[in-house]
Amino acid sequence: MIMSPGWRKFALAVHLTLSIGWIGAVAAYMALDFAAATSQDAQTLRTAYLGMDLIARSVIVPLAFASLLTGLVVALGTKWGLFKHYWVLISLLLTIFATVVLLIETRTIRYFAEIASAPTATTDDLRALGSTLGHSIGGTVVLLVILVLNIFKPQGMTRYGWRKQQEQRALSRP
Amino acid sequence: MSSKLASDRTRKEETDMDSPPKTPRWVKVFGIIVLALIVVVVALLLFGPDTFGPGEHGPARHIPSSPTQQP
Numbered sequence: 001m002i003m004s005p006g007w008r009k010f011a012l013a014v015h016l017t018l019s020i021g022w023i024g025a026v027a028a029y030m031a032l033d034f035a036a037a038t039s040q041d042a043q044t045l046r047t048a049y050l051g052m053d054l055i056a057r058s059v060i061v062p063l064a065f066a067s068l069l070t071g072l073v074v075a076l077g078t079k080w081g082l083f084k085h086y087w088v089l090i091s092l093l094l095t096i097f098a099t100v101v102l103l104i105e106t107r108t109i110r111y112f113a114e115i116a117s118a119p120t121a122t123t124d125d126l127r128a129l130g131s132t133l134g135h136s137i138g139g140t141v142v143l144l145v146i147l148v149l150n151i152f153k154p155q156g157m158t159r160y161g162w163r164k165q166q167e168q169r170a171l172s173r174p
Numbered sequence: 175m176s177s178k179l180a181s182d183r184t185r186k187e188e189t190d191m192d193s194p195p196k197t198p199r200w201v202k203v204f205g206i207i208v209l210a211l212i213v214v215v216v217a218l219l220l221f222g223p224d225t226f227g228p229g230e231h232g233p234a235r236h237i238p239s240s241p242t243q244q245p
Contacts, residue, residue: 086197086198086201090201090204154198154200155198156195156197156198156200156201157195158195159194159195162194162195163194
């Protein structure tokens with residue numbers, strides 16, 4: 001079902017806000033992740049791990065799901081469709097991939113936070129935990145690729161999109 | 175001249191519409207990059223340093239294999 005122009009703009013605005021918010025939240029998370037990777041100070045490490053857990057669970061995961069959901073609404077409610085154009089299809093696959101990796105990574109972050117919140121954890125225990133910087137950087141790159149695809153909308157119709165277009169043409173012919 | 179060019183273009187577009195579209199070059203390049211990245215990640219998981227070694231990637235790598243001794 002194609003949305004009316006007003007609803008389409010509203011849905012697009014919500015989707016853009018949530019998607020760009022996701023990138024912003026990851027940037028804030030990366031600052032703490034970087035501190036966790038480089039700091040030698042127990043207090044800084046403790047604060048970083050607890051902050052990473054809070055941002056990941058309370059902001060990044062909800063934004064990821066909301067972005068995925070609103071993306072589906074925008075794609076299915078406009079002429080673009082979900083499987084008709086390569087840029088939409090690739091954006092969808094990358095978003096699903098990023099969300100799955102994020103959900104797996106939250107287990108690691110949760111574990112870091114549990115160790116960091118234990119009063120018995122020593123500085124060596126905290127230093128030994130490490131960071132999730134590799135995944136943060138990788139995730140940011142994936143999100144930026146999706147952003148570029150959505151802005152430039154490179155041309156290219158899938159075979160499914162072409163078939164649908166042919167069906168539409170056949171129906172519209174007198 | 176210009177009308178001939180325009181009619182040529184229209185004819186070409188009509189021909190294009192009658193046959194399934196070819197996969198764009200950017201999709202092919204993107205696919206090759208993704209494939210290369212998958213190969214690199216698999217190679218790192220199999221032969222890389224400790225943090226990428228078999229069973230060393232993922233949340234389990236941070237969890238001690240033996241219980242910590244209590245005083």
